Amino acid sequence: MHSEGDIINEREFSVDAEEIPMGRKFERKIEDFSCENCGTSVEGDGYTDHCPSCLYSKHVDINPGDRDCDCEGLMEPVAAEVKKDEYRIYYRCLDCGYTHRVKSSPKDSFEAILPLLSKPIPDK
Ligand SMILES: [Zn+2]
Numbered sequence: 001m002h003s004e005g006d007i008i009n010e011r012e013f014s015v016d017a018e019e020i021p022m023g024r025k026f027e028r029k030i031e032d033f034s035c036e037n038c039g040t041s042v043e044g045d046g047y048t049d050h051c052p053s054c055l056y057s058k059h060v061d062i063n064p065g066d067r068d069c070d071c072e073g074l075m076e077p078v079a080a081e082v083k084k085d086e087y088r089i090y091y092r093c094l095d096c097g098y099t100h101r102v103k104s105s106p107k108d109s110f111e112a113i114l115p116l117l118s119k120p121i122p123d124k
C-alpha cells in the first residue's frame with residue numbers, strides 16, 4: 001500500500017515521464033538479471049521482467065515496474081491466454097501466492113508459452 005510519502009518519492013525518480021503511457025503508472029528501470037529458475041541471463045529493456053526462456057519472473061512489483069514489493073519470491077508461470085494477437089501470461093508467486101498477469105514479450109519462447117495455453121486461468 002502507498003502512503004503519501006511513497007507517491008512523492010516516485011515523482012522525484014520518474015526521470016522519463018514523457019514516456020509513461022497515458023494515465024498509467026509505469027516506471028522504467030532498466031536492469032539486467034539472471035533467471036533464478038534456469039540461469040539464463042536476461043537483458044533488461046525496462047519492460048520485460050521475466051525470463052524469455054522459461055518465463056519465470058520475480059515478485060518485485062506492486063504496480064508494473066515499480067519494484068516496490070520486497071517479497072522477491074520466484075513467480076511461476078501457471079497459465080497463458082491469447083488476447084488480441086498477444087499472449088498474456090499468468091503468474092503465481094511461489095513464496096506468497098500472489099498472482100498477476102503480464103503481456104508476453106516478442107522475445108519469449110513460444111515453446112514455453114504453448115503448454116501454458118491449455119492450463120486453467122486462475123481466478124485471482
Ligand atoms: Zn529462465
Ligand SMILES: [Zn+2]
Pocket residue numbers: 059071072073093094095096097098
Ligand atoms: Zn510474493
